[in-house]
Amino acid sequence: xxxxxxxxxxxxxxxxxxxxxxxxxxxxxxxxxxxxxxxxxxxxxxxxxxxxxxxxxxxxxxxxxxxxxxxxxxxxxxxxxxxxxxxxxxxxxxxxxxxxxxxxxxxxxxxxxxxxxxxxxxxxxxxxxxxxxxxxxxxxxxxxxxxxxxxxxxxxxxxxxxxxxxxxxxxxxxxxxxxxxxxxxxxxxxxxxxxxxxxxxxxxxxxxxxxxxxxxxxxxxxxxxxxxxxxxx
Amino acid sequence: xxxxxxxxxxxxxxxxxxxxxxxxxxxxxxxxxxxxxxxxxxxxxxxxxxxxxxxxxxxxxxxxxxxxxxxxxxxxxxxxxxxxxxxxxxxxxxxxxxxxxxxxxxxxxxxxxxxxxxxxxxxxxxxxxxxxxxxxxxxxxxxxxxxxxxxxxxxxxxxxxxxxxxxxxxxxxxxxxxxxxxxxxxxxxxxxxxxxxxxxxxxxxxxxxxxxxxxxxxxxxxxxxxxxxxxxxxxxxxxxxxxxxxxxxxxxxxxxxxxxxxxxxxxxxxxxxxxxxxxxxxxxxxxxxxxxxxxxxxxxxxxxxxxxxxxxxxxxxxxxxxxxxxx
Numbered sequence: 001x002x003x004x005x006x007x008x009x010x011x012x013x014x015x016x017x018x019x020x021x022x023x024x025x026x027x028x029x030x031x032x033x034x035x036x037x038x039x040x041x042x043x044x045x046x047x048x049x050x051x052x053x054x055x056x057x058x059x060x061x062x063x064x065x066x067x068x069x070x071x072x073x074x075x076x077x078x079x080x081x082x083x084x085x086x087x088x089x090x091x092x093x094x095x096x097x098x099x100x101x102x103x104x105x106x107x108x109x110x111x112x113x114x115x116x117x118x119x120x121x122x123x124x125x126x127x128x129x130x131x132x133x134x135x136x137x138x139x140x141x142x143x144x145x146x147x148x149x150x151x152x153x154x155x156x157x158x159x160x161x162x163x164x165x166x167x168x169x170x171x172x173x174x175x176x177x178x179x180x181x182x183x184x185x186x187x188x189x190x191x192x193x194x195x196x197x198x199x200x201x202x203x204x205x206x207x208x209x210x211x212x213x214x215x216x217x218x219x220x221x222x223x224x225x226x227x228x229x230x231x232x233x
Numbered sequence: 234x235x236x237x238x239x240x241x242x243x244x245x246x247x248x249x250x251x252x253x254x255x256x257x258x259x260x261x262x263x264x265x266x267x268x269x270x271x272x273x274x275x276x277x278x279x280x281x282x283x284x285x286x287x288x289x290x291x292x293x294x295x296x297x298x299x300x301x302x303x304x305x306x307x308x309x310x311x312x313x314x315x316x317x318x319x320x321x322x323x324x325x326x327x328x329x330x331x332x333x334x335x336x337x338x339x340x341x342x343x344x345x346x347x348x349x350x351x352x353x354x355x356x357x358x359x360x361x362x363x364x365x366x367x368x369x370x371x372x373x374x375x376x377x378x379x380x381x382x383x384x385x386x387x388x389x390x391x392x393x394x395x396x397x398x399x400x401x402x403x404x405x406x407x408x409x410x411x412x413x414x415x416x417x418x419x420x421x422x423x424x425x426x427x428x429x430x431x432x433x434x435x436x437x438x439x440x441x442x443x444x445x446x447x448x449x450x451x452x453x454x455x456x457x458x459x460x461x462x463x464x465x466x467x468x469x470x471x472x473x474x475x476x477x478x479x480x481x482x483x484x485x486x487x488x489x490x491x492x493x494x495x496x497x498x499x500x501x502x503x504x505x506x507x508x509x510x511x512x513x514x515x516x517x518x519x520x521x522x523x524x525x526x527x528x529x530x531x532x533x534x535x536x537x538x539x540x541x542x543x544x545x546x547x548x549x550x551x552x553x554x555x556x557x558x559x560x
Binding site: 132134135137138139140141142143144145148152153156157159160230231232233 | 285287310311312313314315317318319321323325326327328329330338339341342343370371372386387390396
């Protein structure tokens with residue numbers, strides 16, 4: 001047990017928690033980057049490969065559209081249905097293949113990204129679905145290309161919803177990152193587990209909890225603020 | 234300018250198939266304002282959407298400004314669409330873009346450079362009466378203003394055809410009138426050919442040169458509005474001036490259609506004076522539109538058959554369109 005009367009106790013705590021926060025932000029930040037890139041793409045493809053969608057007939061055939069749509073939908077569902085703690089363990093060989101190790105903040109990025117992509121993809125899909133079909137038709141009537149319709153109409157109009165989805169995803173990733181931390185992924189979860197649990201320090205535990213609450217509050221508020229600013233409905 | 238030739242389109246197949254269009258043909262001359270009226274489900278919407286190929290016909294041909302749009306694809310179709318503007322019932326403006334930016338979208342699509350776009354947008358916003366609204370978002374505008382943005386967006390790329398899909402159906406009567414007048418004005422000023430669909434008869438009365446009446450995927454009658462009004466048993470005529478049901482009391486009942494020139498003549502007084510008939514007015518719908526009086530009056534002419542027949546003959550000789558609808 002840690003001695004809270006030790007003169008360096010509080011400065012150690014401060015330093016450890018600060019480092020943990022840094023690691024958490026790093027892990028979450030990098031996985032968020034990949035999540036956004038792939039999740040946005042997957043969300044767009046999910047909507048557009050549906051019957052009557054912009055990419056209903058990729059490579060000139062509806063069959064391809066159906067296949068791509070169904071496979072992607074299945075993947076997203078699988079990704080969302082495996083509890084993160086199991087997904088994390090399942091992915092260990094894959095993580096090792098990519099990062100070279102399955103321990104540490106960088107290794108934690110892999111399962112976080114894999115869990116984040118389907119989550120964000122669904123939110124993007126929902127956001128784009130909310131865009132009235134009439135807007136797409138208006139752009140078509142102006143002679144817009146599919147790419148223009150996609151980028152300047154569908155995604156552009158869904159931006160406020162996507163911003164909210166983004167903050168929800170960040171909150172989710174912060175939660176997952178604490179779970180990875182507990183099994184060697186570093187970050188605040190690691191601090192809470194090693195100091196708070198294994199070394200019975202309520203001070204560490206408390207500090208981590210407060211920081212997590214602050215982080216979640218911060219990102220959720222940022223998301224809400226961005227969505228409000230971006231929406232002109 | 235627009236030619237629709239034997240176009241058919243159905244949805245679904247077998248017994249449940251819906252024939253949205255059945256062998257529809259029509260021609261719209263350059264600079265004309267052509268209205269298609271009919272109840273919802275008549276196929277109007279499908280018809281107008283074949284003009285810019287948002288909907289492809291199963292058979293038949295749609296030609297716009299010489300191009301067979303029903304068969305164009307890819308870049309050729311997109312460039313043909315630059316020549317056909319379209320406005321919608323629910324405006325379909327991008328909520329994330331300002332008025333300026335919404336109109337600019339049309340020019341971004343045609344590939345105009347930024348400087349030229351700015352200039353053109355300012356020009357067209359002034360034309361539709363939206364000066365000073367460039368920085369506003371659609372949510373801050375009234376319905377009429379939103380439709381003006383729609384019109385500006387549709388016309389920014391200087392098309393020669395404007396399609397209007399129930400463009401005034403979501404607006405109140407006064408705003409409807411303003412928007413219709415704007416469309417008419419722009420059509421005259423820019424030599425624009427306009428095809429509009431509507432279920433509001435007022436729209437036809439107010440701006441259309443020609444019209445077609447649709448029901449269940451077929452065109453029942455078409456022609457110039459003036460021509461249709463002076464055609465016996467014209468559906469358009471009956472729909473435009475609804476006078477209610479016809480009483481049956483043995484007296485002769487006639488309807489006189491006024492069309493600009495004749496309306497200011499004291500027809501009824503003359504009838505009473507010259508022929509000695511106690512004319513009864515059963516109904517009338519007469520309106521002044523763009524300085525011309527248009528409308529119908531339903532009169533009851535009691536009395537001896539010979540006198541009444543002579544009176545009707547006399548009215549016809551004055552150049553009036555008279556229909557005997559009951560006797």
